[in-house]
Amino acid sequence: MTSDPFSLVTKKALVLGASSDIGSAAGIALAEAGADVALGTTLKRKAEQQAISRCADRIRQTKRMTLTQCLDSSDKSELEQLVTKTGTSLGGLDILVCAHDLPFAKPVEEITDIEWQKVIQVNLTGVFLACQAVSRPMLSARYGRIINIVS
16 A cells, blocks of 8 residues: 555645735645645735635635634734644644735835835745744644745
């Protein structure tokens, strides 16, 4: 009997930036491979909540467990709370996917300093803080995978 090397049955994942196309696709792919998946947004916006709700519906169709949460991914305490919630609700945390994406669809000369700082806070600092937050439970479990897909 051979086992499927791509099976993620028994694995628990957290996808941040799950409202983006890449994040949503990652969450669905993880569920299709057998993982239970927690979904987080990068900002607290209605459009992002709707997007992760659609993604969660697709995950539920695979018969996998899921949970969703809107958060400011540049806020360390909110990330730590989501990591704890994921571990408690899903029974652990094995995989982190950071698919943060806070783009601005306008010419660079029109981006304000405040907008640029928010991009840096979400796309860079948020990824760093997420990796830091999951490292503790992953190191304790002596297992973990982190995948960063950010721009």
